[in-house]
Amino acid sequence: MDHDGSASGPSDVLERLGAFSDRDEWPAQGWCRIERSLEVIGTRSAMLVIRELFYGGTRFDELVRRTGLSEAVVAGRLKQLFADGIVDRRPYREEGKRTRDEYVLTERGRGIFPIIVAMVQWGEGLRDDHRTGVELVHRDCGTPLSASVTCRKGHEVPVEQAAVRLKDEDYALAGRRRGRI
Template identity: 85%
Template sequence: MDHDDSAAGSTDVLERLGAFSDRDDWPAKGWCRIERSLDVIGTRSAMLVVRELFYGGSKFDELARRTGLSEAVVAGRLKQLYADGIVDRRPYREAGKRTRDEYVLTERGRGLFPIVVALVEWGEGLRDDHRTGVELVHRDCGTSLSAVVTCEKGHEVPVDRAAVRLKGEEYALAGLRRGSK
């Protein structure tokens, strides 16, 4: 497969600032927010369940059917997503049947929406036929949604204008010193 890397260059990575400039001093294991996020939602099956919850699915049977996953896998993912605060369970009962749980996204789960939008948007570049598939749109005007990275002041920030630094650098440095003694 050919890749167009002509626009790629050293400016297309995050600039490291402060103590994080020496990357080898800071292994990611155990404190990286990306790592922690992937621990919660980093499996294909977890994201498929989350997708179906965003698409309005709520009952176990429909989640299993619409994801194409086995019931055992869906049950495991729902248990994990519940434990991590991504979904909540609400009891319901259909006439003549036992009480069961339906699953709904919590506020934390709804916080995954920008990630879902970004995955759909990025996935568009993987398709050969862009005429079909799911499209996320603004209900009010009908135009496609897109994920945009902004700073807290509202500026759009492309990767070549972004940087990475340690959060709580003094605390992190103190921990590094304690660990090296």
């Protein structure tokens, strides 16, 4: 039984295919894309900074103010996000002040947008009050955005129709034999 009392079965999880069927033979540590993504954006503070960058914040002081995080935490996250290619720095100078950097999302950083949409959509179910907060909408028509999972052929894929396999099974098996995976 799941934590909500409903029965779970194979259709509730990703089906494992090929060599990945023997899950214990393939520990994910070190090569899993989810793990790598979490290393880059997996902290609450990183996501709050990214949120504010998507909402149009660019300057350090406004990122600190709008996230409610300390200057040290925001500075650390921006340094990490810059090193990982999520943000870029652009110098600016207000009259009578020294030159400072503002922060903008790179193309790689803008690639996080579907995650932001999915988190907002999923978060709608966490509170009873759906009239507060923000909603993401299509600028042209005003309709709320939603996230969906599709295959590259365009089919919408619910979890019960999804599977997981090794990306390049021959390469992975060869690496495993050499002790690299």
